[in-house]
Amino acid sequence: QITLKESGPTLVRPTQTLTLTCTFSGFSLTASGVGVGWIRQPPGKALEWLALIHWDDDRRYSPSLKSRLTITKDTSKNQVVLTMTNMDPVDTATYYCVHTAGGYYVFDYWGQGTLVTVSS
Amino acid sequence: SYELTQPPSVSVSPGQTVSITCSGDKLGDKYACWYQQKPGQSPVLVIYQDSKRPSGIPERFSGSNSGNTATLTISGTQAMDEADYYCQAWDSGTSPYVFGTGTKVTVL
Numbered sequence: 001q002i003t004l005k006e007s008g009p010t011l012v013r014p015t016q017t018l019t020l021t022c023t024f025s026g027f028s029l030t031a032s033g034v035g036v037g038w039i040r041q042p043p044g045k046a047l048e049w050l051a052l053i054h055w056d057d058d059r060r061y062s063p064s065l066k067s068r069l070t071i072t073k074d075t076s077k078n079q080v081v082l083t084m085t086n087m088d089p090v091d092t093a094t095y096y097c098v099h100t101a102g103g104y105y106v107f108d109y110w111g112q113g114t115l116v117t118v119s120s
Numbered sequence: 121s122y123e124l125t126q127p128p129s130v131s132v133s134p135g136q137t138v139s140i141t142c143s144g145d146k147l148g149d150k151y152a153c154w155y156q157q158k159p160g161q162s163p164v165l166v167i168y169q170d171s172k173r174p175s176g177i178p179e180r181f182s183g184s185n186s187g188n189t190a191t192l193t194i195s196g197t198q199a200m201d202e203a204d205y206y207c208q209a210w211d212s213g214t215s216p217y218v219f220g221t222g223t224k225v226t227v228l
Contacts, residue, residue, distance in 0.1 A: 039219075052216075062215055104151070105210030106208065
């Protein structure tokens with residue numbers, strides 16, 4: 001059974017750096033074709049893909065946010081970490097951790113999401 | 121950057137069929153998938169590779185993709201299908217994972 005769970009601060013001040021951790025189980029991020037990524041959703045708005053890290057350490061980022069994002073993995077801990085610098089109130093959103101595999105380019109498992117509010 | 125456009129909302133009567141469109145340049149040349157999101161919940165994959173259903177997804181959900189438009193069809197719509205639906209495609213360009221603008225399906 002594949003599960004993913006996001007953790008991190010619920011409130012971040014403007015200009016601060018956000019660090020989110022995804023802890024997963026039921027699969028290995030060393031298996032060929034597997035990836036873990038992040039997607040966010042501002043309140044009442046659409047989904048937005050942020051970043052993805054693959055089993056072979058290949059990393060992809062949203063072009064519009066690339067300069068602010070870093071995604072890393074710790075396979076020994078079954079964790080993926082996303083950092084986003086220079087947070088702004090427009091970054092207020094629910095952040096989801098997601099799983100992808102098999103070369104289908106879809107997100108077949110999602111975490112429950114964590115709401116991050118950016119406010120002074 | 122690649123963009124996918126959906127109608128903001130559609131409505132359907134219980135038991136009827138509803139179709140949701142997703143438009144993008146040469147979308148038919150890519151694989152499209154669809155997610156269902158109910159209020160307060162995480163999205164759930166309901167269609168992948170244009171028309172395949174993951175395990176556990178009812179047969180009333182079907183998909184197609186041709187030209188510039190992918191379509192999600194719900195046949196015999198039930199009250200439980202009321203939700204937001206998002207299309208998504210993979211593009212080999214600079215932003216590989218693109219989501220549509222989302223469609224709210226209301227079952228009247």
